[in-house]
Amino acid sequence: MSSTTVPQLIILGALVGGCRAAAPHTEAGHGAGHGEGHGVGHGAHGADHFADPSRFVADWNSPERDAYQKPEEIVAALGLTAGQTVVDLGAGTGYLLPPLVKAVGPDGVVIATDIEQAMLTFLDEAKAKEGWTTVRTHLSPMDRLGLPDTSVDAVVTLNVWHHIEGRGAYAATVLQTLKPGGVFVIVDFLKEETEGFGPPLSMRLSAEEVVADLVAGGFEAEVVPETMPRHYVVRGRRPR
Ligand SMILES: C[S@@+](CC[C@H](N)C(=O)[O-])C[C@H]1O[C@@H](n2cnc3c(N)ncnc32)[C@H](O)[C@@H]1O
Numbered sequence: 001m002s003s004t005t006v007p008q009l010i011i012l013g014a015l016v017g018g019c020r021a022a023a024p025h026t027e028a029g030h031g032a033g034h035g036e037g038h039g040v041g042h043g044a045h046g047a048d049h050f051a052d053p054s055r056f057v058a059d060w061n062s063p064e065r066d067a068y069q070k071p072e073e074i075v076a077a078l079g080l081t082a083g084q085t086v087v088d089l090g091a092g093t094g095y096l097l098p099p100l101v102k103a104v105g106p107d108g109v110v111i112a113t114d115i116e117q118a119m120l121t122f123l124d125e126a127k128a129k130e131g132w133t134t135v136r137t138h139l140s141p142m143d144r145l146g147l148p149d150t151s152v153d154a155v156v157t158l159n160v161w162h163h164i165e166g167r168g169a170y171a172a173t174v175l176q177t178l179k180p181g182g183v184f185v186i187v188d189f190l191k192e193e194t195e196g197f198g199p200p201l202s203m204r205l206s207a208e209e210v211v212a213d214l215v216a217g218g219f220e221a222e223v224v225p226e227t228m229p230r231h232y233v234v235r236g237r238r239p240r
Pocket of ligand 1 (some may be wrong): 026050058060063089091092093094095096113114115119140141142143157158159160164
Protein backbone atom coordinates (compact mmCIF):
# COMPACT_ATOMS: atom_id res chain seq x y z
CA MET A 1 0.00 0.00 0.00
CA SER A 2 1.25 3.48 -0.74
CA SER A 3 1.46 6.34 1.72
CA THR A 4 0.07 9.83 1.18
CA THR A 5 2.08 11.76 -1.38
CA VAL A 6 2.55 15.52 -1.55
CA PRO A 7 0.39 15.93 -4.71
CA GLN A 8 -2.39 13.93 -3.06
CA LEU A 9 -2.27 16.17 0.00
CA ILE A 10 -2.37 19.26 -2.21
CA ILE A 11 -5.47 17.92 -3.99
CA LEU A 12 -7.06 17.17 -0.63
CA GLY A 13 -6.24 20.61 0.72
CA ALA A 14 -7.68 22.28 -2.35
CA LEU A 15 -10.86 20.26 -2.45
CA VAL A 16 -11.74 19.76 1.16
CA GLY A 17 -12.98 23.33 1.27
CA GLY A 18 -15.74 22.27 -1.10
CA CYS A 19 -17.22 19.97 1.51
CA ARG A 20 -20.19 21.79 2.96
CA ALA A 21 -20.97 22.12 6.60
CA ALA A 22 -24.35 20.90 7.83
CA ALA A 23 -27.22 23.28 7.16
CA PRO A 24 -30.48 23.42 9.11
CA HIS A 25 -32.82 20.82 7.66
CA THR A 26 -35.99 19.17 8.84
CA GLU A 27 -38.22 16.53 7.29
CA ALA A 28 -41.74 15.83 8.31
CA GLY A 29 -42.55 12.17 8.48
CA HIS A 30 -39.02 10.91 9.12
CA GLY A 31 -38.20 9.44 12.46
CA ALA A 32 -35.07 10.35 14.35
CA GLY A 33 -32.20 8.37 12.98
CA HIS A 34 -33.50 8.42 9.45
CA GLY A 35 -31.13 7.15 6.82
CA GLU A 36 -29.29 4.76 9.06
CA GLY A 37 -31.57 2.82 11.31
CA HIS A 38 -29.91 4.31 14.33
CA GLY A 39 -30.09 2.59 17.59
CA VAL A 40 -30.37 -0.55 15.51
CA GLY A 41 -27.43 -0.71 13.17
CA HIS A 42 -24.76 0.69 15.41
CA GLY A 43 -22.74 -0.69 18.21
CA ALA A 44 -21.31 -4.12 17.57
CA HIS A 45 -21.09 -4.59 13.83
CA GLY A 46 -21.68 -7.41 11.48
CA ALA A 47 -23.88 -9.54 13.66
CA ASP A 48 -27.38 -9.37 12.21
CA HIS A 49 -27.88 -5.69 12.90
CA PHE A 50 -29.31 -5.14 9.44
CA ALA A 51 -30.87 -8.57 9.11
CA ASP A 52 -34.47 -7.42 8.74
CA PRO A 53 -35.11 -5.13 5.73
CA SER A 54 -38.72 -4.55 6.78
CA ARG A 55 -37.44 -2.47 9.72
CA PHE A 56 -35.60 -0.08 7.41
CA VAL A 57 -37.23 0.03 4.00
CA ALA A 58 -39.76 2.80 4.66
CA ASP A 59 -37.03 5.04 6.02
CA TRP A 60 -34.18 4.19 3.64
CA ASN A 61 -36.30 4.16 0.47
CA SER A 62 -38.42 7.18 1.32
CA PRO A 63 -38.77 9.51 -1.69
CA GLU A 64 -38.28 12.40 0.75
CA ARG A 65 -34.71 11.22 1.24
CA ASP A 66 -33.77 12.53 -2.19
CA ALA A 67 -34.08 16.12 -0.97
CA TYR A 68 -30.96 15.82 1.17
CA GLN A 69 -29.28 12.67 -0.15
CA LYS A 70 -29.06 14.04 -3.70
CA PRO A 71 -28.71 10.72 -5.54
CA GLU A 72 -28.13 12.60 -8.79
CA GLU A 73 -24.95 14.11 -7.32
CA ILE A 74 -23.76 10.68 -6.18
CA VAL A 75 -24.29 9.22 -9.63
CA ALA A 76 -22.60 12.23 -11.24
CA ALA A 77 -19.53 11.67 -9.02
CA LEU A 78 -19.26 8.15 -10.46
CA GLY A 79 -19.07 9.44 -14.04
CA LEU A 80 -20.82 6.32 -15.36
CA THR A 81 -21.40 5.68 -19.04
CA ALA A 82 -23.81 3.30 -20.76
CA GLY A 83 -22.76 -0.32 -20.66
CA GLN A 84 -20.53 -0.07 -17.58
CA THR A 85 -20.57 -2.28 -14.51
CA VAL A 86 -21.10 -0.57 -11.15
CA VAL A 87 -21.19 -2.04 -7.64
CA ASP A 88 -23.38 -0.71 -4.83
CA LEU A 89 -21.43 -1.83 -1.74
CA GLY A 90 -23.85 -2.33 1.16
CA ALA A 91 -26.91 -1.77 -1.00
CA GLY A 92 -29.36 -2.36 1.85
CA THR A 93 -32.92 -1.97 0.57
CA GLY A 94 -31.74 -0.60 -2.76
CA TYR A 95 -32.17 3.14 -2.41
CA LEU A 96 -29.46 3.84 -4.99
CA LEU A 97 -30.39 1.14 -7.47
CA PRO A 98 -32.88 3.07 -9.67
CA PRO A 99 -30.44 5.87 -10.60
CA LEU A 100 -27.60 3.37 -11.07
CA VAL A 101 -29.73 1.18 -13.35
CA LYS A 102 -30.61 4.26 -15.38
CA ALA A 103 -26.99 5.47 -15.59
CA VAL A 104 -25.54 2.25 -17.02
CA GLY A 105 -28.54 1.50 -19.23
CA PRO A 106 -29.76 -1.82 -20.64
CA ASP A 107 -26.25 -2.97 -21.61
CA GLY A 108 -24.78 -2.22 -18.19
CA VAL A 109 -24.71 -4.21 -14.96
CA VAL A 110 -25.45 -3.10 -11.40
CA ILE A 111 -24.12 -5.42 -8.71
CA ALA A 112 -25.82 -4.91 -5.35
CA THR A 113 -23.71 -6.32 -2.53
CA ASP A 114 -24.43 -6.73 1.15
CA ILE A 115 -23.28 -8.88 4.05
CA GLU A 116 -26.90 -9.61 4.95
CA GLN A 117 -28.61 -12.29 2.87
CA ALA A 118 -31.99 -10.89 3.94
CA MET A 119 -31.18 -7.60 2.19
CA LEU A 120 -30.25 -9.47 -0.98
CA THR A 121 -33.43 -11.56 -0.84
CA PHE A 122 -35.40 -8.32 -0.48
CA LEU A 123 -33.55 -6.91 -3.51
CA ASP A 124 -34.16 -10.03 -5.59
CA GLU A 125 -37.89 -9.56 -4.97
CA ALA A 126 -37.62 -5.84 -5.81
CA LYS A 127 -35.75 -6.71 -9.03
CA ALA A 128 -38.58 -8.94 -10.17
CA LYS A 129 -41.21 -6.36 -9.22
CA GLU A 130 -39.42 -3.39 -10.78
CA GLY A 131 -38.13 -5.23 -13.85
CA TRP A 132 -34.47 -4.48 -13.10
CA THR A 133 -33.01 -7.00 -15.51
CA THR A 134 -29.49 -5.58 -15.20
CA VAL A 135 -29.25 -5.90 -11.40
CA ARG A 136 -27.30 -8.77 -9.82
CA THR A 137 -27.13 -9.42 -6.09
CA HIS A 138 -23.98 -10.63 -4.39
CA LEU A 139 -23.33 -11.73 -0.80
CA SER A 140 -20.04 -10.19 0.29
CA PRO A 141 -17.79 -11.24 3.14
CA MET A 142 -17.22 -8.57 5.81
CA ASP A 143 -13.71 -7.71 4.68
CA ARG A 144 -13.99 -7.52 0.89
CA LEU A 145 -16.37 -7.34 -2.02
CA GLY A 146 -15.61 -10.90 -3.06
CA LEU A 147 -15.81 -10.09 -6.77
CA PRO A 148 -13.20 -10.99 -9.43
CA ASP A 149 -10.17 -8.74 -9.87
CA THR A 150 -10.35 -6.00 -12.51
CA SER A 151 -13.99 -6.75 -13.21
CA VAL A 152 -15.91 -3.50 -12.55
CA ASP A 153 -15.82 0.13 -13.67
CA ALA A 154 -17.05 1.77 -10.49
CA VAL A 155 -18.00 1.10 -6.88
CA VAL A 156 -20.22 3.30 -4.72
CA THR A 157 -21.01 2.98 -1.05
CA LEU A 158 -23.57 5.11 0.79
CA ASN A 159 -23.72 5.33 4.59
CA VAL A 160 -21.69 2.14 4.90
CA TRP A 161 -17.99 3.03 5.09
CA HIS A 162 -18.11 3.86 8.82
CA HIS A 163 -19.34 0.30 9.43
CA ILE A 164 -16.29 -1.26 7.83
CA GLU A 165 -13.33 -2.30 9.90
CA GLY A 166 -9.80 -2.35 8.48
CA ARG A 167 -10.76 0.29 5.96
CA GLY A 168 -7.36 0.73 4.33
CA ALA A 169 -7.11 -3.00 3.68
CA TYR A 170 -10.72 -3.07 2.48
CA ALA A 171 -9.99 -0.20 0.10
CA ALA A 172 -7.06 -2.17 -1.32
CA THR A 173 -9.43 -5.02 -2.18
CA VAL A 174 -11.80 -2.59 -3.90
CA LEU A 175 -8.83 -1.28 -5.88
CA GLN A 176 -8.10 -4.81 -7.09
CA THR A 177 -11.73 -5.27 -8.14
CA LEU A 178 -11.73 -2.10 -10.22
CA LYS A 179 -10.39 -1.80 -13.73
CA PRO A 180 -7.48 0.65 -14.07
CA GLY A 181 -8.95 4.15 -14.02
CA GLY A 182 -12.04 2.89 -12.18
CA VAL A 183 -13.58 4.95 -9.40
CA PHE A 184 -14.68 4.27 -5.83
CA VAL A 185 -17.14 6.83 -4.46
CA ILE A 186 -17.79 6.91 -0.72
CA VAL A 187 -20.68 8.94 0.67
CA ASP A 188 -21.01 9.17 4.43
CA PHE A 189 -22.20 11.41 7.23
CA LEU A 190 -20.31 14.52 8.25
CA LYS A 191 -18.32 14.16 11.46
CA GLU A 192 -20.58 16.56 13.34
CA GLU A 193 -24.09 16.57 14.74
CA THR A 194 -26.61 16.30 11.88
CA GLU A 195 -29.93 16.99 13.59
CA GLY A 196 -30.51 13.53 14.99
CA PHE A 197 -29.71 11.85 11.69
CA GLY A 198 -26.79 9.49 11.25
CA PRO A 199 -24.55 7.34 13.43
CA PRO A 200 -23.17 8.33 16.83
CA LEU A 201 -20.40 10.91 16.52
CA SER A 202 -17.92 8.38 17.88
CA MET A 203 -18.42 6.23 14.78
CA ARG A 204 -18.21 8.99 12.20
CA LEU A 205 -15.30 9.61 9.90
CA SER A 206 -14.27 12.93 8.46
CA ALA A 207 -13.87 13.29 4.71
CA GLU A 208 -10.12 13.65 5.31
CA GLU A 209 -10.03 10.32 7.15
CA VAL A 210 -11.85 8.66 4.25
CA VAL A 211 -9.38 10.16 1.78
CA ALA A 212 -6.58 8.70 3.94
CA ASP A 213 -8.28 5.26 3.88
CA LEU A 214 -8.38 5.36 0.10
CA VAL A 215 -4.80 6.53 -0.23
CA ALA A 216 -3.76 3.70 2.12
CA GLY A 217 -5.51 1.31 -0.26
CA GLY A 218 -3.56 2.62 -3.26
CA PHE A 219 -6.08 5.13 -4.67
CA GLU A 220 -5.64 8.68 -5.82
CA ALA A 221 -8.34 10.38 -3.73
CA GLU A 222 -10.18 13.68 -3.43
CA VAL A 223 -13.17 15.24 -1.76
CA VAL A 224 -15.89 15.98 -4.33
CA PRO A 225 -17.90 19.22 -4.09
CA GLU A 226 -21.60 18.58 -3.41
CA THR A 227 -24.65 20.25 -1.88
CA MET A 228 -25.73 17.67 0.70
CA PRO A 229 -26.49 19.11 4.13
CA ARG A 230 -25.33 16.09 6.14
CA HIS A 231 -22.92 14.15 3.96
CA TYR A 232 -19.67 14.39 2.08
CA VAL A 233 -18.54 12.62 -1.07
CA VAL A 234 -15.03 11.22 -1.46
CA ARG A 235 -13.81 9.74 -4.73
CA GLY A 236 -10.88 7.45 -5.26
CA ARG A 237 -9.48 6.48 -8.63
CA ARG A 238 -7.39 3.40 -9.40
CA PRO A 239 -4.28 4.68 -11.15
CA ARG A 240 -4.01 3.54 -14.75
C1 LIG B 1 -26.99 2.08 6.84
S1 LIG B 1 -27.28 0.80 5.69
C2 LIG B 1 -27.12 1.67 4.14
C3 LIG B 1 -27.92 1.01 3.05
C4 LIG B 1 -27.93 1.77 1.73
N1 LIG B 1 -26.59 1.94 1.21
C5 LIG B 1 -28.59 3.11 1.90
O1 LIG B 1 -27.90 4.12 1.98
O2 LIG B 1 -29.83 3.12 1.97
C6 LIG B 1 -25.77 -0.15 5.77
C7 LIG B 1 -25.81 -1.41 4.92
O3 LIG B 1 -24.48 -1.87 4.75
C8 LIG B 1 -24.41 -3.26 4.98
N2 LIG B 1 -23.04 -3.55 5.41
C9 LIG B 1 -22.46 -3.33 6.61
N3 LIG B 1 -21.19 -3.73 6.61
C10 LIG B 1 -20.94 -4.20 5.35
C11 LIG B 1 -19.79 -4.78 4.71
N4 LIG B 1 -18.63 -4.96 5.35
N5 LIG B 1 -19.90 -5.15 3.42
C12 LIG B 1 -21.08 -4.99 2.74
N6 LIG B 1 -22.19 -4.47 3.30
C13 LIG B 1 -22.12 -4.08 4.59
C14 LIG B 1 -25.50 -3.52 6.02
O4 LIG B 1 -25.91 -4.87 6.05
C15 LIG B 1 -26.59 -2.56 5.55
O5 LIG B 1 -27.44 -3.15 4.59
